[in-house]
Amino acid sequence: MGIYTYLNRNTISAGNMINRVLLMTDYQKKKTKARGFPNLLYIEPTNFCNLDCLMCVRRKMKRAVGYMEMSLFSKIIDEVKRYPVELIYLMMFGESLFHKNLIDMVKYCKKAGLKVGISTNATVLNAEISRKIVESGLDFFIISFDSVDPSTYNKIRKGARYEKTRENIETFLRIKGKRKPTTIIQSLIMKGNRLEKKKVQGIFSRYDVTIKFRPVHNWSGEDEDINELQVNQRNLNQNELCDKIWRHLTIQWDGTVVPCCNIYDKQISFGNVKEKTLKEIWNGERMKGFRKAHILGRGKIKFCKDCSYCGLSTKEKIALTVFDSLSQEKILYNSKKWRD
Numbered sequence: 573m574g575i576y577t578y579l580n581r582n583t584i585s586a587g588n589m590i591n592r593v594l595l596m597t598d599y600q601k602k603k604t605k606a607r608g609f610p611n612l613l614y615i616e617p618t619n620f621c622n623l624d625c626l627m628c629v630r631r632k633m634k635r636a637v638g639y640m641e642m643s644l645f646s647k648i649i650d651e652v653k654r655y656p657v658e659l660i661y662l663m664m665f666g667e668s669l670f671h672k673n674l675i676d677m678v679k680y681c682k683k684a685g686l687k688v689g690i691s692t693n694a695t696v697l698n699a700e701i702s703r704k705i706v707e708s709g710l711d712f713f714i715i716s717f718d719s720v721d722p723s724t725y726n727k728i729r730k731g732a733r734y735e736k737t738r739e740n741i742e743t744f745l746r747i748k749g750k751r752k753p754t755t756i757i758q759s760l761i762m763k764g765n766r767l768e769k770k771k772v773q774g775i776f777s778r779y780d781v782t783i784k785f786r787p788v789h790n791w792s793g794e795d796e797d798i799n800e801l802q803v804n805q806r807n808l809n810q811n812e813l814c815d816k817i818w819r820h821l822t823i824q825w826d827g828t829v830v831p832c833c834n835i836y837d838k839q840i841s842f843g844n845v846k847e848k849t850l851k852e853i854w855n856g857e858r859m860k861g862f863r864k865a866h867i868l869g870r871g872k873i874k875f876c877k878d879c880s881y882c883g884l885s886t887k888e889k890i891a892l893t894v895f896d897s898l899s900q901e902k903i904l905y906n907s908k909k910w911r912d
């Protein structure tokens with residue numbers, strides 16, 4: 573795939589480029605105030621999930637299970653459409669397809685000129701939902717499918733059935749054909765699933781889809797069972813500055829704003845979008861204080877010290893400055909090696 577594949581309006585727009593440069597400069601210069609606006613947002617439609625996957629930290633979640641109100645969702649989008657936001661992921665700790673307004677959410681973003689992505693476990697991805705997804709204008713669709721061996725799959729994705737998920741995925745891919753969304757079948761690599769790339773590729777080779785194998789990360793490292801699942805672990809360097817808090821924001825279904833998608837409860841919160849704008853929260857005292865604590869040393873922050881999900885190589889810093897967030901995701905999913 574050539575570099576031109578990744579050039580789109582968001583990549584070349586002067587406003588977006590300036591924003592990316594500001595975000596990366598403030599990160600590298602260790603500024604507590606970020607002059608840019610986060611160009612990638614995670615919004616959690618719901619934290620309800622029908623599965624209990626081996627590698628997912630969701631099982632530790634204690635906060636209430638609920639669904640984001642459409643009025644709150646539109647308030648967020650009405651604010652952020654004014655800023656150089658390049659990708660909205662409608663997902664976090666739950667299965668977004670269970671939100672009755674998910675398709676309306678996608679359409680609302682598209683009407684506002686925003687790019688949208690979703691990740692799904694595909695257990696309820698039937699023909700009707702598949703058609704609606706394709707027609708909604710969704711840009712990026714990650715389908716989780718962690719093993720081609722039925723018993724391994726059923727063990728990893730506890731509560732799902734291999735045959736049903738595979739049938740759902742194939743139904744979706746048939747309906748989609750060569751149209752949008754750009755679709756990824758993502759297999760998480762962990763101890764216990766000996767994946768054979770060729771087999772997965774064999775199953776889906778006739779469809780317009782990218783297969784991605786990605787090592788599991790440890791969320792924040794506090795779950796021993798998940799730590800144990802990791803393969804090809806990165807050497808943790810606690811002095812590595814977390815890039816996420818200079819580039820992203822995550823909003824839980826009730827409006828609570830947290831630094832990243834590792835925060836399954838409310839361990840670290842910067843406020844609520846029902847009470848403040850995202851712009852105020854982004855450079856509010858709590859967020860600036862959190863950046864400062866990171867600058868002084870991640871190793872001293874309880875929740876962040878063992879996190880394997882942050883820090884950037886020089887190559888990545890360049891890519892994150894040059895490309896928009898959606899292209900960054902596509903590049904990552906097409907690259908030979910996942911950095912985690």
Ligand SMILES: C[S@@+](CC[C@H](N)C(=O)[O-])C[C@H]1O[C@@H](n2cnc3c(N)ncnc32)[C@H](O)[C@@H]1O
Nearest residue numbers: 627628663664665666667691692693716788789
């Ligand atoms: C928390 S899930 C929510 C979306 C949806 N329920 C799903 O499973 O696709 C978001 C993404 O995190 C991935 N994920 C879960 N546990 C992971 C881990 N330990 N390391 C890396 N990715 C993980 C899932 O496969 C999914 O792509």
Ligand code: SF4
Nearest residue numbers: 621623625628666693
């Ligand atoms: S990985 Fe997705 S499907 Fe599995 S428990 Fe977590 S949120 Fe649910």
Ligand code: SF4
Nearest residue numbers: 814831832834876879
């Ligand atoms: S160090 Fe990890 S857990 Fe902490 S804010 Fe960064 S990405 Fe999130």
